[in-house]
Amino acid sequence: MGKKTIHVSDFSGTVLRPDDEMVRVVVLEHPDLVAGPVRLDATPTEVENIDDAALDVAVVEIHDGRDGDEPRRVVLTASEFDALATDVPMAQLLRTAERVKPPKARKTAEKIDYGTIEHAGKPHRGRVTEEESRIVREHLDEVNKRLADAGLRQIDPADPEHVARYGFDLPA
Structure with missing residues (x-):
């Protein structure tokens, strides 16, 4: 007895022929994503306009002491974030701002x-x-x-x- 693997686009449900090209899309963050990154398979034509749909965003952390010591992560459009800078243009502010070192990985005690x-x-x-x-x-x-x-x-x-x-x- 043999086995046959059939590849299907996760986006459209289209069955892909063995000679069809397949693209892997890894979803890193999404409001409905609960257990970490996932992989989706698609055809190149299904994702060819994904770069055109991409948004210019700013991802920021707010360290205000709420929710314990954990910062809040906020994603907003780059233009909305840029509008927060009223004294100096945001591009200049970002070039001259103090650099932040990434947090060191914590070693598990147990x-x-x-x-x-x-x-x-x-x-x-x-x-x-x-x-x-x-x-x-x-x-x-x-x-x-x-x-x-x-x-x-x-x-x-x-x-x-x-x-x-x-x-x-x-x-x-």
């Missing part, structure tokens, strides 16, 4: 235990313990659902890399 059902199967660079392997094999559907919900790659018991990593039995 070590993640991949030998638990909450973390088993998550991608990591360390050695896979026998306990993690056992949990992944015995609870594969639950582990894959959790991984998919988190936007992470799922575990395929037919993938040779996953077979070696988690100790799946090879199909006969």
Whole structure:
């Protein structure tokens, strides 16, 4: 028995022929995006005008002490943001403003235990313990659902890399 993969445009539902060109669109931010970036497939003609539709925007953080210590992130058109500068043109203001260093990544205080059902199967660079392997094999559907919900790659018991990593039995 063989398998046939059919590619379909996520935007239009159009079935793509094997010789059709496909474009990958990664959605990084969207009001309806809940679990991190996602990938959509499309045809080149479906996204050819996307650059024309792009907006000139300013993305700013407001550090005003509300919502705890977390800043609010605001996206507005560049012209609306530019209008806030009434003394000096915004372009000049941005050139002479104090530079901000990006925040340093915080190190987690506690070590993640991949030998638990909450973390088993998550991608990591360390050695896979026998306990993690056992949990992944015995609870594969639950582990894959959790991984998919988190936007992470799922575990395929037919993938040779996953077979070696988690100790799946090879199909006969």
